[in-house]
Amino acid sequence: MNIKFFWTKSSFKIKERETIVGIICCLIIVAGYLFINRKSKPTQELPIVSVAPAAQEDVEIYGDYVGRIRAQQFVEVRARVEGFLEEMHFEEGTFVKKNQVLFIINQDQYRNKADKARAQLKKDQAQARKAERDLSRIRPLYEQNAASQLDLDNAIAAYETAEASVGMSNADLQQAEQELGYTIVRSPISGQISESQVDLGTLVGSSAKSLLATIVKTDTVSVDFSMTALDYLKGKERNVTFGQKDSTRNWQQTVSITLPDNSIYSQKGLVDFAAPEVNPKTGTFQVRAEIANPDHVLLPGQFTKVKILLDVRENATVLPKKSLIIEKGGAYVFVMRRDTTAEKRYVELGPEFLNNVVVERGLAPGEIIVTEGFHKLTPGIKMRIDNSYAEQKAKSQSQATAE
Numbered sequence: 001m002n003i004k005f006f007w008t009k010s011s012f013k014i015k016e017r018e019t020i021v022g023i024i025c026c027l028i029i030v031a032g033y034l035f036i037n038r039k040s041k042p043t044q045e046l047p048i049v050s051v052a053p054a055a056q057e058d059v060e061i062y063g064d065y066v067g068r069i070r071a072q073q074f075v076e077v078r079a080r081v082e083g084f085l086e087e088m089h090f091e092e093g094t095f096v097k098k099n100q101v102l103f104i105i106n107q108d109q110y111r112n113k114a115d116k117a118r119a120q121l122k123k124d125q126a127q128a129r130k131a132e133r134d135l136s137r138i139r140p141l142y143e144q145n146a147a148s149q150l151d152l153d154n155a156i157a158a159y160e161t162a163e164a165s166v167g168m169s170n171a172d173l174q175q176a177e178q179e180l181g182y183t184i185v186r187s188p189i190s191g192q193i194s195e196s197q198v199d200l201g202t203l204v205g206s207s208a209k210s211l212l213a214t215i216v217k218t219d220t221v222s223v224d225f226s227m228t229a230l231d232y233l234k235g236k237e238r239n240v241t242f243g244q245k246d247s248t249r250n251w252q253q254t255v256s257i258t259l260p261d262n263s264i265y266s267q268k269g270l271v272d273f274a275a276p277e278v279n280p281k282t283g284t285f286q287v288r289a290e291i292a293n294p295d296h297v298l299l300p301g302q303f304t305k306v307k308i309l310l311d312v313r314e315n316a317t318v319l320p321k322k323s324l325i326i327e328k329g330g331a332y333v334f335v336m337r338r339d340t341t342a343e344k345r346y347v348e349l350g351p352e353f354l355n356n357v358v359v360e361r362g363l364a365p366g367e368i369i370v371t372e373g374f375h376k377l378t379p380g381i382k383m384r385i386d387n388s389y390a391e392q393k394a395k396s397q398s399q400a401t402a403e
Contacts, residue, residue: 067225
């Protein structure tokens with residue numbers, strides 16, 4: 001029994017030593033592996049980004065609307081006297097001048113009426129002269145008591161009646177001559193005339209309210225479009241009143257329009273009127289602009305796209321829209337500090353234009369912002385700048401030094 005126990009205890013000690021040696025060998029292997037792996041692992045590279053400075057420039061803010069072309073003047077030519085239409089002195093669709101003869105209505109009855117009124121006037125004038133001579137004879141006789149007061153009163157009354165008749169006849173003659181003049185229908189303005197609305201021989205007249213033709217003046221046209229009440233409030237915030245010129249600013253509310261072929265019309269107009277109230281049905285108010293049309297390219301009634309200069313933001317801070325990160329909490333950009341670390345900066349945005357956006361608050365002009373590669377960044381991480389920007393910056397600095 002004693003011998004058997006001795007051998008069991010010895011084998012236990014041998015196994016314990018083997019276990020300890022195995023553990024030490026494993027630790028040595030693991031430590032060697034970690035050392036070799038740490039030594040062979042490359043260092044982490046810095047994220048490469050593209051950067052650009054926040055610019056400062058004057059920004060023009062535009063608004064796009066749908067407008068309609070309207071003639072500056074649109075006149076309906078109507079007959080003012082009744083009669084048969086005898087002559088037409090224009091070609092339909094052509095340009096007519098002011099006071100040009102357009103139509104002639106039969107003049108016979110109006111000429112006869114004028115002749116009758118002229119004859120009546122001569123008759124009344126003759127009676128007035130006789131009454132004046134009678135009064136001039138009666139007056140000295142009355143002073144000499146050779147004529148009674150009744151004779152003098154009758155002579156005065158006859159003279160005044162004759163003078164009144166002369167005035168009435170003169171008015172009748174003027175009216176008759178005016179009606180005779182209305183038989184010659186003239187153009188009230190210069191412009192393009194439409195086709196004739198009546199044929200020769202047709203009975204026309206004021207009683208029938210006969211429309212003879214229409215004339216439109218299109219050397220200058222009006223562009224009507226609607227703006228929202230929100231546009232009005234935003235304009236007020238920028239001290240811009242639509243339809244009113246402001247001598248304190250160096251720009252005006254210009255308007256450009258797009259033609260049906262999507263080309264931009266060469267002439268620009270100016271806003272000259274804005275309605276003083278908002279239409280409760282549409283929530284908009286009418287705005288009008290005048291624009292030159294010397295070649296008659298713009299046609300009245302035509303719909304067009306209107307682009308109006310709403311405001312000019314002077315010395316505004318501008319950055320590319322591609323550098324913005326939009327999230328639920330707002331918009332932010334990554335700004336590069338002097339030690340090339342990234343800073344997450346929230347900004348307040350203003351109006352957009354082209355591929356840029358105005359920054360109202362949160363960013364100063366000249367600060368370096370990350371435009372590409374910001375998805376790799378976290379606040380405080382160091383960055384490596386793309387060489388293209390560094391080369392561009394060095395080139396601009398060298399050009400500034402040379403100047």
